[in-house]
Amino acid sequence: MRHIVILGNGIAGITAARELRKLGDDSITVISAETEHFYSRTALMYIYMGQLEFHHTKPYEDWFWAKNRIALVKAQVTSVDFSNKLLYYADGQTLTYDVLILAVGSVPNFFDWPGQALLGVQGLYGKPDLDRMEADTKGIHQAVVVGGGLIGIELCEMLQSRGIHVTFLVREQSFWNSVLPPEESTLVTRHIREHHLDLRTGAELDQIQDNGRGRVGAVVLKTGETVPAQFVGIAVGVSPNIGFLKNTPLETDRGILVNEQLETNLPNVYAIGDCVQHRTPPDGRKPLEQIWYSGRIMGETVAQTIAGKVTTYRPGVFFNSAKFFDIEYQTYGDVAAFLPKDDSEQSFYWEHPARKIALRINYRQLDKRVTGMNTLGIRQRQAVWQQWISNGKSIHYVLEHLPQANFDPEFYRQYEPAIVAKFNAENPEQAVQLKAKKGLFNQLFT
16 A cells, blocks of 8 residues: 655645545545645635635535545645655654655745835735734734735735725736736726725835834835835735755756646656646646646546556646626636737627626637637636637637526626627628527516
8 A cells, every 4th residue: 555645735635635535545644734624725815804714614524534534734844855755844753655746836926025024014825824914914004915916906805805995006007917908907907996996007016114113114116105004915926836845856947847647757756736837738728827726637637647547637728717806707718918910819809888797709810719708797607618619619609609608697687689799790791690598588688
């Protein structure tokens, strides 16, 4: 019987542990320095906002692990002796393994700003960060959030829920415009400002000032302006947590390098989740992808391979979702911020004239094959869009069958007629006919 050690208890590591237990009787140990039990990181903001308690974020009861013979160890691993298959804990103890799965996650980026080590300056990645934030924001009135991505907007919403005035520093000229096309970015930027955030676009952090007692008291922008703050949230992306693996035989670059089966360059050593860098990324995917569901798929994949059925990592069509306050965002396939300059790809965009609701569909000019979509304020069915994109359906087919993808409740307003009407007005020679969804559909049109 082998001893399989999984370093990290996030979604990737825990999925691997559960799948391995289903597939065999190997001894399994999961090690984490963060928390004793697995929990949902995506729910951290709702704990801070008072909508959940921590125990609500644990998908499994505490007795689940012993019942399934998965040993949990709460400890910090400081180094790995790959030659002797030995893990070293911070307290000097060691643990041997036969198979090692590295699921060590990522860490928030910092860029050597003066004052970034002050109390009250932090990122938000895991439960220890939430605990620090809880302690450091008690009784404060002003905060600054640096960085215009998804974690940044979450931090803003969290802080604002406590009545804290938030100044939101975004280096770009509109929110997340390195990812969102201009129309979506403009819509979300306007929405953020309507929620009474002090959003500063084109603003960059220069330094963080001490209040004279070792805590943050203000930030200074590149323009020289000083903004008072008793808390600074850093949200400028994350990087694989691989510092303790440098200068070892394990091959790393920005992340731990793996092949299509998630194997590293060392025998019986695998890597999954946020810490991974794919040597040959799957079609339509990036070498590094810090996304919850891709970690889950990696955990399932690596378990199959370790159990004897060599399996290639296939995450399928890219998708992601988020919320910008009360606007739901979904994206499927490939939707770059800007279209290629060679006109090989086209984009159809519809936005409601009065509501914060929009839909974009990108497609190839040559054969009209849909390559990706964005939606704001309309829930869409993941399985339908993934099928359309993977099967190469045309923009005309997609628009004709658009009601099939709508996942909003039955009595919500439907916007497909307005969407198709705009496409037909812009492309009269390629007009499409909307096909009604089975069941109740023609109601509440606007």
